[in-house]
Amino acid sequence: MKIISETLILVKRSLIRYTRVPQLLVFSTIQPVMFVILFAYVFGGAIKTSINYVDYLLPGILVQTTLFGAMMTGIGLADDISHGMIDRFRSLPMSRGAVLAGRTISDLLRNVFVIFLMVGVGYIIGYRFEGTFMGALGALFLMLLFGFAFSWISALIGIAVKDVETAQSAGFIWVFPLAFISSIFVPVEGMPKIFRLFAENSPITYTVDAVRRFSVNQPVDYTFWASIIWLAAILITFIPLAVRQFRKIS
Amino acid sequence: MNSDLIQYIQEAKVSGMSDGEIQAELLSVGWNHGDVRHAFLDNISPELENPPIEQSEKIEAVVSVRGLIKHYGSVRAVDGIDFEIPKGSILALLGPNGAGKTTLVRMLGTLITPDSGQALIGGHDVIKSPDDVRKIIGLTGQFSAVDMVLTGRENLVMIGRLCHLSKLEAENRARELLIRFGLSDAADRQVKTYSGGMMRRLDVAASIIAHPEVLFLDEPTTGLDPHGRIELWHIIKELVAKDVTVLLTTQYLDEADHLADQIVVIDKGKIIAKGTSQELKAQVGGDVLELHLTDHSQAHRAAAAIEALGIEKPRIEELEAHIFMPVRGGASVLADAIRRLDQARIDLADIVLRRPTLDDVFLKLTGHVAG
Secondary structure (H helix, E strand, O other), rough: HHHHHHHHHHHHHHHHHHHHHHHHHHHHHHHHHHHHHHHHHHHHHHHHOEEEEEHHHHHHHHHHHHHHHHHHHHHHHHHHHHOOOOOOOOOOOOOHHHHHHHHHHHHEEEEEHHHHHHHHHHHHHOOOOOOOOHHHHHHHHHHHHHHHHHHHHHHHHHHHHHHHHHHHHHHHHHHHHHHHHOHHHHHHHHHHHHHHHHHHHHHHHHHHHHHHHHHOOOOOHHHHHHHOOOOHHHHHHHHHHHHHHHHHOO | OOOOHHHHHHHHHHHOOOHHHHHHHHHOOOOOHHHHHHHHHHHHHHHHHOOOHHHHOOEEEEEEEEEEEEOOOOEEEEEEEEEEEEEEOOEEHHHHHHHOHHHHHHHHHHOOOOOOOEEEEEEEEEEOOOOHHHEEEEEEEEOOOOOOOOEEHHHHHOOOHHHHOOOOHHHHHHHHHHHHHHOOOOOOHHHHHHHHHHHHHHHHHHHHHOOOOEEEEEEOOOOOOHHHHHHHHHHHHHHHHHEEEEEEEEEEHHHHHHHEEEEEEOOOOEEEEEEEEHHHHHOOOOOEEEEEEHHHHHHHHHHHHHHHHHHOOOOOOOOEEEEEEOOOHHHHHHHHHHHHHHHHOEEEEEEEEEEEHHHHHHHHOOOOOOO
16 A cells, blocks of 8 residues: 555654654643643632542643644645645655645644643643543543544645645634633533533534543543544545645645 | 776776766765766766767657646636657756746646646656656756755655655665765755755755656756856756756756757747757847947947947847847957947947847847846
8 A cells, every 4th residue: 555655654754853843842732731720720710610620621631732733734734835845745656645644643643742741741730540541542542533633624724725824823713712612621511502502512522521531430421422423524524625625736 | 177087987887887886986985075976977978068969860759748728817827838858858948937937847747737738748648647747757846845854865765765666775766866966965964954055956856766757847046056056957967868858947048058958938828939049049140249338328329329230229238338239240340339439439348249148039039138
């Protein structure tokens, strides 16, 4: 399978970039660390949750980190387009899908690193994972699938706008409200009706709630499956859209 | 240049060693790699001066373009272009910014689809079988398409692997190209530390890593210093000597003049002239009388004084106090012109009668100056 080896070559390229430019990783983790600290110490006292707020917050922050990290996919592709790298790849006898798969998969691997780092930060401020080892794997799997699915949305945006700055702002315009109108930081029960309706059905809320249940050692329930269905639907929709948009680049 | 070195290379070539092997051996016995590279360039240049003429009897067109058209909205960026490039020759596409050069190259390189017309590369249609075309072409765009964070070697190995060379093949080929393009000292440095010329050479190296039969170079020397340009010219000639067919675009008339077997001049998406540089220069007819004045305020008076001698009106470049005029009649015109200018009391810095350059051709064909 040519596409697999091509994808691996491009994954290797991205990983080398992360080791050479560690700032890329460091800066992408400063923001979530700030969020953890602000919410845990500033807003935390005012937010009522069924469990200790830090234990409530951290699974949300992990999902938020992978969500914001997914935005890097589109930014990276836009960067490659504006620097002619994508034209070079397109002039080679290689699969079109490999360019996109190489990018989304390397972002997935980066997410593994960032998730472990954020769990470490969580442990410093008192978070504890109380679930089983299998629960930890389940949570990790769900978060990576989540990040991977949103990477493809981000890829579509990056290819469509073709410019780093635009990809940056176009990425966060929709991600920011999506992140806040969810159960990442606060329980949805306190939200006005329309927001609550939106939040309750958001793939973010389902994913965060499922990860939270793994974290406090509660059995898997509908939130896990609803999250999987959402993410599968996103992948089925956005992979073809991103590939189609990629073919349309000229 | 070092004649021992050249002799050694010639003998080694006769014995059937590849360039890469010869270079590696020379380097391993302590030759400085700059010397080795220049010896190589000197060594191959004699055959380049005399392109094989017998080929013209049976031209094998590797690139064949018929009625190619591309619109952007209502603008016809490329408006019905036809040409053929015989195997192992260089065609220069000459034209000002916005003439449609890049659009044409991107169509031939399968990056954009033509609206109509046909283009065959090595017999493969760019519209119907772009994948087959991609297997035999190399494309260097206008901006260096290399990863700044990776090293030169990593870039080449990556592109080689993406062209389906094995790991070992890609590594060997990268090493060979790094030596040949004078980048072996910088091979393991990140590309962001490279100079513009080095980046450009790496870019061209990446384009030829899988031995393409046809190479497209879009303004390869734009932004390079004179030294970098000449180095790249050597590299291009070396490739053509190995039967690679090259299409390059340029705004520089001297570049087309120096490199190309065939020049196609385009303006506003259309071909306005085609031929060898000699043929194009013949279109201007006669010679060019060129005046350099010490005082540009005298330009119009000077032009009036010599106007009667020309076959066309003089052209004045006032800021630089230059006047150009096509003339016929050789040295007597020069004497005549000097007499008339003297009578008109014009202060001359210089006056020359010269063969027309492609600049003159371009001006004649388009009515405006290139670039």
